[in-house]
Amino acid sequence: MRIARIFDDFPRVCVSFSAGKDSTVMLHLVMEEAAKRRRRVGVLFIDWECQYKLTISHAEEMFGLYDEYIDPYWVALPITTVNAVSQFEPEWIAWEPGKAWVRNPPDFAITDPGRFPFYRHAMKFEDFVPAFGAWFSGGQLSAMLVGIRSDESLNRYRTMSRRKSTFEGLQWTTWMGDAVYNAYPIYDWKTEDIWTYCGKFLKPYNKLYDRMHQAGVPLSRQRICEPFGSEQRQGLWLFQVIEPETWALLVARVNGANSGSLYAKESGNILGNTRITKPEKMTWEQYAMFLLATMPSTTAEHYKNKIATYLKWYRDREFPDGIPDWQVADCGAADDKPSWRRICKTLVRNDYWCKTLSFSPTKTEAYEKYKKLMKQRREEWGLI
Template structure:
């Protein structure tokens, strides 16, 4: 879809959007990460809050594996706006993706009983009481916690959650703005998430250069970690400050060793596979399944997939076998009644237009736990155990217990 340009700059447009939200919403909070985008957004929101003498909530879900530089910046932001915020610095056990190990494909930040291996201790002002939120249960996914917080914070009132995403960062973020969805008064830079809560994207049309121009022009505090990342040779699109072991974030694991060696020692000891991930995740080839892969001599892609599955712990193997069974059954009903090919045209495979056992091998080598490379999406933890039971019955019915 072509872009429509307006006769207004992005800063003034963001300020107009924020003013409208303050006019229309009785409850407002900011989803804050300490990153460059959410920091600029917090500055903009707080400028309006201070003008109006209003308080807004500031939610930070602390995922434990963070740089000291980032923590220092977050604390400085909380202190800067202390008179106009309701702070929620959350350090609760939340389950996260570990993309660097098949032996521990998921990990829990702030896990009770593992205090001796925590990457760092929670700050004194953090929420660590598991009974603080009535909706929380130990092991929630991050994606489950955030919308539940919004409903709780809103208390049934019309509620706005400011989110600092920009459409030019990725196709998924563009779709968040542009896609078909329920909105507030038909405004595309809003998304209804349930129970009177709307996500608001006031800087969705900013470019990364606008972010840094704002910081420079107004002299606002920003996360100095980006300076170190720039010095390490990263491009803006490569700079990530989220939990270190995720599918995208694992590419930056090596930076801990360069920027904060003392933190790296804790990061590498926290979960299985962290050091291996730091060493090889940026490499092309079979170790992490990046770009071009090869199969062992004497193997087909199917037999190689079976070999990879056999090498996994039972629980991880069952997880992948369930995903593969659905993948095979879906394509069986769409022209592949005799089974999928061993490999297909590389361009069609890359576009996910055709199935193949080579695609399956790439997902396994990449430790693509939710099998996004096979067109799956993440399953919520509350439904996952039920999903496994259903899959056991389905695989028996489909005759796909063994591939």
């Protein structure tokens, strides 16, 4: 059994818990093994503030259920993440001081910035998680268990299938640096397996899924995570149906939340889902320049830095005369086929960190230096 193997080989074990169906089942499985061995396990829960009351209630239930064997890390600190529903506030900070919060964190939550020596105010989620893992390990061999399944998305499948450093050749593990490994013990489970387990063994689960089912959301689309990312925003309309009182607070709290929910199901140029179109007399390059010109200057400058790097990379390799205006299947997820149409889709989707152009978020402390450096490089390259 994979989880038993984790306990055999790793002195330190921590579960990354989101209160979604996958991480809930994983936590149940891990705690069963922990109870047998009378071992304590860390449980990391990032409280995003703008979450369903049902999700918070379930998280509290799970922390209470396994209180005897868990070291709880319920984090309610200012952490920055993407806000894909606004170009004026393309990132937002959960638990930002001075704001009217959607709710107060639980009394036992970690709200003191001094709790973690690595923490920096408003650090990005992508920075916080690996830093937490390194801190948690304390230099000991450690496993951070993550409840992702490869059939949930192409990116998750890639996490499991790509060439990478693993623990003793176990493909369901990934070396994260130093003594820390991520482990994905339920990576090959199907959605039906998750619900079969909960039903057969009468395990508690997040009742938000019952409400999603009643709202007509198919099993394959029922997900729980922070709400304002370029993919996650498609579920914003559910807040109005399931918890309208929470939705009213979200609209007041996060810039663009209401407009994002209004157009979440659109497949065209509103949010860039599935397909996009352009004005008939414009090329895709011209349309990209038009989109950049309509953005707030700070946001436009951010995108220009990313796009210039993208153009320079391909100019030095396959396309010395510049990337095509468009290519067949250039907006697909499987391959990064460079084109100005792909750039336009990135802009229309408000994909702030340009993940559709194969970028990853820039580390918080390096971003200001990055902007100054890119301004100089763009002048040297003659791009954007």
